[in-house]
Amino acid sequence: MRNIVLQMMTTLNGRLDDPLAWMGTVVDAQYRAIDRLYAGYDTVLVGRTTYEEMVGYWPGALEDEASGETNRTMARRMHDYRKLVFSRTGEHAISRWHNAEQVVAADDAALARYLMDLKAGPGADIHLSGGASLAQTVIGLGLVDRYHFFVYPVVSPGEPWFARLREKNELQLVGSEHYDNGVVGLHYAAVRGTKAERPKSFSELIA
Template identity: 65%
Template sequence: MRKIVLQMMTTLNGRLDDLAAWVHDVVDDQYREIDRIYSTFDTVLVGRTTYEEMAAYWPRALAEHAGTETNQVMAERMNTYRKLVFSRSGDNPLTEWADTEQVIVATDDELVTYLENLKRQPGKDIHPRRGTLSHAVPARRVVRKRSGESALRARERADAPRPDSFTDMLA
């Protein structure tokens, strides 16, 4: 059975917010390590906002040969992954991008059922990308492996208000 694996960048003290404030440059050996981890995935789970950010960057990065060789490997990977974009309603059209599917889940139960069925399909592991989805999926107990466990605990202790359900968080 496939796993849903949460992988994210964090500081040693567990900071997850505002990447631009603390990630100034990702050097090639860091990209190689990220790529090694990403090579174990073939599907990414995203919300619409994260999807639109990815769709604006990765196809262009590949076409324009932007960045280092390692960045190009990552661009190839992002462009060939299966991308599942979660929404409550599906009312907002998505930017066209290869191998993208919009998944409409109106309730937390529908989300859990969808993800449990997805894990039973053949393929590599599944990665929820940053954003709303990466914080909501672990709370629904469908993630079996976590990278950056202490950072997640720090996020759980944050004073930020928490919605009653994942689907309340979807745009």
């Protein structure tokens, strides 16, 4: 079974939309860590608006000799990945890009069925990218298996990744690191099948 992995920059309060409004620098060590994670994917899930932003940048970065080695490696990965662009209606065609296709999922049930079939098929892990609405929906459906957050030391109003959770999600910390720009990398695995009862008082939480 393939994993769906949410990997993104975020704020201390979990904002995931409009990163140019709050995101600071990406230092080299952080970018290399991001690239190492991207090496484990072969498919990207993305909404149409974010996809068009990707088309506007990555094909040109692939040929840009002035960009750094890590950025060109990322551009090559983006070129090669299977890119699934989700839409509720399919009303708007997507720009052409290598290995990209539009997927029409009219409602959450159709989206869940498609993603479950995708996870059951052959291949490497699947990266859940933006935009905010797609990420929130897939998280709310309980289909995300792993989370990689690069948390910037800032709070900012906007769309949090957990806005459409339907119930408490248990996560297990599997790794962490920090960088010179104050960013903390947090890596979690979803914990399945644990439905602990709500404690009757705070004293029950004290070991």
